[in-house]
Amino acid sequence: MFELDRENTDASEMRMAVVSAIQDLMKINDKVIALEADLGSASGWAKIKKSNPDRFINVGIAEANMVGVAAGLSLIGFIPFIHSFAPFVSRRVFDQIFISGAYSQNTINIYASDPGFTVAANGGTHTTFEDIALYRTIPDALICDAADFVQMRWIIKNFADLKGIHFVRANRKPIANIYKEGSEFEFGKGNILKKGHDILLIAAGQLVSDALNAAESLEKKGISVEVIDMFCIKPLDKDLILKEIKDKRAIISFENHSIIGGLGSAIAEVLAENACGIPLKRIGVNDRFGQVGTADFLQKEFGLTQSVVVDFALSLQN
Amino acid sequence: MADIAGLARNNSADAVMMTNGNEEDEIIMNEKEIKKLKLLSAKIRLDVLKCIKKCGYGHLGGSLSIVELLSVLYGKQLRYDAKNPQWKERDFVILSKGHAGPALYSALANVGFFGKDWLLTLNENGTKLPSHLDRVKTPGVDMTAGSLGQGASIAAGIAAGFKLKKNAQFVYLIAGDGELNEGQCWEAFQFIAHNKLNNCIAFIDENKKQLDGWTKDVINPYDIEKKMQAFGFFTKKVKADDESAIDEAIEKCKSVKDSAVCIILDSIKGQGIKYFEDMMDNHSVKFNTAENIKAADDAIEELSALITRLE
Numbered sequence: 001m002f003e004l005d006r007e008n009t010d011a012s013e014m015r016m017a018v019v020s021a022i023q024d025l026m027k028i029n030d031k032v033i034a035l036e037a038d039l040g041s042a043s044g045w046a047k048i049k050k051s052n053p054d055r056f057i058n059v060g061i062a063e064a065n066m067v068g069v070a071a072g073l074s075l076i077g078f079i080p081f082i083h084s085f086a087p088f089v090s091r092r093v094f095d096q097i098f099i100s101g102a103y104s105q106n107t108i109n110i111y112a113s114d115p116g117f118t119v120a121a122n123g124g125t126h127t128t129f130e131d132i133a134l135y136r137t138i139p140d141a142l143i144c145d146a147a148d149f150v151q152m153r154w155i156i157k158n159f160a161d162l163k164g165i166h167f168v169r170a171n172r173k174p175i176a177n178i179y180k181e182g183s184e185f186e187f188g189k190g191n192i193l194k195k196g197h198d199i200l201l202i203a204a205g206q207l208v209s210d211a212l213n214a215a216e217s218l219e220k221k222g223i224s225v226e227v228i229d230m231f232c233i234k235p236l237d238k239d240l241i242l243k244e245i246k247d248k249r250a251i252i253s254f255e256n257h258s259i260i261g262g263l264g265s266a267i268a269e270v271l272a273e274n275a276c277g278i279p280l281k282r283i284g285v286n287d288r289f290g291q292v293g294t295a296d297f298l299q300k301e302f303g304l305t306q307s308v309v310v311d312f313a314l315s316l317q318n
Numbered sequence: 319m320a321d322i323a324g325l326a327r328n329n330s331a332d333a334v335m336m337t338n339g340n341e342e343d344e345i346i347m348n349e350k351e352i353k354k355l356k357l358l359s360a361k362i363r364l365d366v367l368k369c370i371k372k373c374g375y376g377h378l379g380g381s382l383s384i385v386e387l388l389s390v391l392y393g394k395q396l397r398y399d400a401k402n403p404q405w406k407e408r409d410f411v412i413l414s415k416g417h418a419g420p421a422l423y424s425a426l427a428n429v430g431f432f433g434k435d436w437l438l439t440l441n442e443n444g445t446k447l448p449s450h451l452d453r454v455k456t457p458g459v460d461m462t463a464g465s466l467g468q469g470a471s472i473a474a475g476i477a478a479g480f481k482l483k484k485n486a487q488f489v490y491l492i493a494g495d496g497e498l499n500e501g502q503c504w505e506a507f508q509f510i511a512h513n514k515l516n517n518c519i520a521f522i523d524e525n526k527k528q529l530d531g532w533t534k535d536v537i538n539p540y541d542i543e544k545k546m547q548a549f550g551f552f553t554k555k556v557k558a559d560d561e562s563a564i565d566e567a568i569e570k571c572k573s574v575k576d577s578a579v580c581i582i583l584d585s586i587k588g589q590g591i592k593y594f595e596d597m598m599d600n601h602s603v604k605f606n607t608a609e610n611i612k613a614a615d616d617a618i619e620e621l622s623a624l625i626t627r628l629e
Contacts, residue, residue: 033482054482060512065471065505072475075410075461076483095465096502100472104462105454 002183002191005150006212011174015044017149018111018170021156022081026052032160033073035059035082037066043083043113043172063088067096067108074106079160085122086112086169090131102138102165109159115145115169116256117298118206119290127290128169129302133261135167136234142187143234145205145255145263146170150179151231158187169205171295176209178229190237192244196226199313200244203254204230204263207304211254214309223313236266242274250316251280256304259284281312347562351394355561357628358428359389363590364621365424369437369447371605371614376440376449379587379600381421383525383558384413384492387583388425390564391490400430403457409487410460410476414469414503415494415523416450422459423447431458467500469493470520474506477518488572491520496528499537504549511550511578519571520551520580523558525587529601543582551580558585591617 025032026048038061040046049056059066063084070080082089089097089112101108112131114120119127135143142159146152146168159166178193185191193208194215203211208229215225226244230237245251251271253264264282271280285302299305347355363385370376391411392398399405413422420440427434432446439445446455450464463469473491480487493503510518522542530536539545543553552574554567564581571579587601588594593613594603605611 057478059505059509062505062509064467064502065474065509068468068471068502068506069475069478069509072461072472072477073479074475075472076476076479077406078479096468096471099462099465100468 002185003180004193005177005180008177011177012149013044013172013174014146014149014152014170015113015172017146017152018083018156019044019047021153022048023051025157025160026055029079029160030055031077031079033057033078033080035066035070035080037061037063037084037088039084043111045083063093064096067093068100070108071096071100071104071106074108079107079109081109081111081156081159083111083113085126086115086128086131087126090128090134094134097165098138102141105163107163108165109156110165110167111156112167112169113172115171115205116285117302117304118171118173118256118295120295120298121292123292124290129258129285129288129290130261131167131169132233132257132263133265135165136261136266138165141165141167141234142232144168144187144232147205147208147229147231148175148178150177150181150183151185154183154185155231171206175206178208178212185231187232188235188237189232190240191229191231192226192240193229194225194227196224197247198224198249199316200226200228200248200251201254201309202228202230202241202251202263202267204233205256207254207256210304210306211309214306214313217306217310218313221314223317225313230263233263233266236270238270241267241270245271245276245278248278251278252309252312253280253282253284254304254309255284257284259286283308283312347565352562353628355389355393355565357625358393359386359561360621360624360628361428362389362421362424364618364625365427365434365437366420367591367614367617367621369420369424369440370603371611372438373440374606375602375604376420377417377601378594378603379527380415380494380523380525381418382591382594383585383587383589384418384421384523384583385590386559386561387492387521387523387564388421390561390568392425392429394565395568396490397487398458400426400458403431407485407487410473410489411492412461412463412469412473412476412489413451413492414463414473415466415492415497416463416469418492418494419447419449419451422451423456426456426458466494466497467502470503470506471509473518473520474509474515477510477515478513480517481513481515487517489518491518493520493522494528495522495524495526495533495539495542496536498522498539498542499528507546507549507551507578514577516571516574516577516579518578519568520578522546522580522582523585524582525558525585525589527587527601531598546580546582551578553580553582555582555584558583559589593617
């Protein structure tokens with residue numbers, strides 16, 4: 001079970017959630033191994049090299065090889081975790097993940113850092129608005145967008161018990177706290193963070209915090225919004241969606257990703273196939289390439305702020 | 319991963335001990351052993367031909383060019399248990415040029431991983447023997463392959479893992495010369511060389527042709543041995559139809575202490591059957607002409623006679 005703890009503003013870096021979770025795993029499981037592609041200083045995984053030198057491999061700037069080496073390690077019983085910036089463990093290595101990993105029934109755990117607008121100064125070349133869309137087409141892949149530090153640690157620790165392709169994306173930097181330390185989750189299950197009766201707002205990743213802020217703001221304006229953290233995009237919690245849309249006037253999906261192929265698309269598929277007749281608004285990146293700028297600027301530029309959610313919800317009243 | 323290189327030295331020390339502590343002391347097979355391998359080569363070659371002819375089409379050229387290598391591996395060098403294909407202490411074979419599946423299937427059937435009747439099901443609906451290797455479907459196939467270039471990284475991962483576990487197992491990588499067009503091979507070679515993964519014996523099947531023609535005309539590989547040396551590998555180059563030479567090269571590689579090792583097989587696409595060696599477009603051969611079918615039948619007859627003589 002989970003509890004909320006949004007008052008805690010003592011946020012830690014998301015990358016340290018990953019590092020500390022992997023280090024914890026390595027204390028109890030000598031099969032866990034970390035692979036980097038020359039971004040150890042950026043990901044903080046250099047700390048893993050220091051704490052567990054015989055369970056850390058730097059493959060150099062060679063992500064395709066990193067995926068293959070991870071698959072080879074999986075074949076002889078290791079539990080590999082790999083990291084790179086989101087584009088380089090999605091677009092760049094899609095066939096390696098697909099064939100060396102998934103099709104061959106190997107296990108690879110993937111941390112894709114700085115997805116979507118969180119790319120900031122690395123700009124358009126390093127931007128992924130399509131990583132979830134790509135991974136969703138891989139049979140049986142598990143796809144997560146971590147909402148905060150506590151959830152990220154839980155995701156990494158629980159990946160280690162599973163076999164297959166497991167992908168989690170998140171900012172490297174600190175993001176707002178959502179959950180109380182010790183919260184437990186379940187892959188394939190969404191979390192209702194706030195009940196409401198007018199609108200169902202389904203968000204994932206860093207935008208969960210903005211979704212909660214938007215809901216609070218709308219509450220003051222007389223609109224009751226229910227908020228779900230759909231941290232696990234595949235498998236998607238269809239049952240929860242179909243249960244919670246009852247009596248709602250509209251559904252909003254809210255994601256740091258293209259509206260093509262991500263959370264919004266996945267929800268649309270569920271709604272369409274169940275003939276719900278309830279309108280869905282997908283708030284996400286509208287078929288655009290990325291660009292350079294601060295994360296705040298990019299979040300506004302691509303229409304991913306809480307005010308976009310609030311404005312849309314208010315527009316429904318007119 | 320500072321430790322892998324150190325472990326490489328430890329492991330190769332063991333390897334040297336296995337060759338009586340004298341690196342220069344080449345292990346020469348006796349005539350009986352050589353005859354045994356020549357017999358296995360003939361059987362594998364015969365089954366490759368039967369398997370592809372029955373199917374009606376298949377990757378004949380690149381399957382035939384590694385027949386003698388597979389004979390040396392499965393007839394002498396490898397540690398495996400045909401009755402327990404997942405035996406954890408086995409040596410691994412990563413046939414990265416996955417379209418040469420029929421060659422590996424024939425080798426596996428001849429040493430008892432499954433019945434030879436399976437060979438006649440190549441590519442049939444629901445078969446356990448697909449044109450490209452699938453580790454989930456076929457007992458004895460250690461890794462799926464077909465998307466070229468990926469096997470080198472897999473072998474690298476296995477070799478690195480063995481070093482970390484301090485296991486004295488070997489992984490044998492078989493890549494094609496055409497496959498070297500794929501950049502991922504070279505990413506993996508850098509990794510294998512840097513980490514001195516001498517427990518990964520990398521074979522490059524230099525049969526000089528790829529699907530669209532001669533490698534030198536498609537993408538010139540220039541001198542593959544020099545390239546591998548420049549990447550940091552100890553290299554040997556041997557005639558690919560010479561079981562003794564292949565075996566000696568493997569023994570030599572197993573005695574190398576502190577670098578990655580590579581054996582370049584000077585081979586012929588379609589190796590061992592003159593008609594198919596001379597056929598220009600022999601990457602994939604169709605048995606839909608009287609001439610091709612007759613050539614295959616003649617070769618089957620000759621190979622069967624050879625097997626009878628050797629047995």
